[in-house]
Amino acid sequence: MKMVYDLHIQAEHLCFLSHGRFSYEIIVADDGSTNKDAMKANMEINTLPHCRYIIRGYNTGRSCIRNFMAQQAKNDYLLFLDSDLAIPDQSFLKSYIESEGNDVVYGGITIGGSHKEYRNNLRFLYERKAEPEHTLEKRIKNKYKDFHTANFLIRRDIMLENLFDERFKNYGYEDVLFGKKLKQNKIKITHIQNPVLFDNFETNESFINKSEEGLRTLFRFSEELNGYTAILSLVGKINKIPALTNIIKLWHRLFGRMERAWLTGNNPNLFIFNLYRLGYFLNIKQ
Structure with a gap:
């Protein structure tokens, strides 16, 4: 809800500066949520000018809900933001407005929180470790593979011609295939420094569950x-050495539960997390 208020204030300010020439709408879609308190609070979105809160009766998946919102939207550009993120500064929308004219624009993500506060949170440790690999300079060098759908602007006509793959019903990787699709269709992705703030970290148990679903x-x-x-890429290299593949698979069958208990406890370890993910993936059966 705070994100909507922050975006609304910035959008209204842009309307004022443009003497009404700037047009916008904010659409929030509830994809089958069961949190009644959150749904009740979100109903206030409908009281804000140019804002809509749409409740869908059942969960359709991350791809389908994004496609639905694109079809609901009316303006020429769409800005997609995940709801668990925060707007870090007052010039966020302005920076995206200045980048209009591009096909797709990705602003990036910055990780909030302190190590002292979240030293026992696996998601925080994972994201903070990965953050240096996703600087603007590195994203520019790897435009399509280092693209995520948590914070991006896209021309509506391009979006409607390149919808998310709705076979992706469960968590994970629909954004990776979307980036690949954009590359195949020769649609340019422009990377800028306009991040959203990620500082809302789920529990270790929840993160492990999501990681397993993603795998x-x-x-x-x-x-x-x-x-x-x-x-x-790593699995492809490992599978070239069948003995190593078998060792990792056996290790996971023997010690996977112990690793999982460690990761969901109060002292998670990133090396164990990566080993667990690898073993879990190699043991998935058709």
Whole structure:
């Protein structure tokens, strides 16, 4: 809800500065949520000018809900933001407005929180470790593989011609295939420094559950995503040595539960997390 208020204030300010020439709408779609308190609070979105809160009766998946919002939208450009993120500064919308004219613009993500506060949170440790690999300079060098759908601007006509793959019903990797699709269709992605703030970290148990779900999604679409994820590249190298593959698979069957208990506890370890993910993926069956 705070994100909507922040965006609304910035949008209204842009309207004022443009003497009404700037047009906008904010659409929030509830994809089958069961949190009644959150749904009740979000109903206030409908009281704000140019804002809509749409409740859908059942969960359709991250791809389908994004496609639905694109079809609901009316303006020429669409800005997609994940709801668990925050707007870090007052010039966020202005920076995207200044980048209009491009096909697709990705602003990036910055990780909030302190190590002292979140030293026992696996998601925080994972994201903070990965953050230096996603600087603007590195994103520019890897435009399509280092693209995520948590914070991007896209021309509406391009979006409607390149909808998300609705086979992706569960968590994970729909954004990777979307980036690959943009590359195949020769649609340019422009990277800028206009990040959203990620400082809302789920519990270790929840993050492990999401990671496992994402790995199952990756396994299902591994042929189409080959060459676009680090774990598939690593698995490809490991599978060239069958003995090593068998050792990792056996290790996971013997010690996977112990690793999982460690990761969901109060002292998670990133090396164990990566080992667990690798073993989990290699043990997924058709």
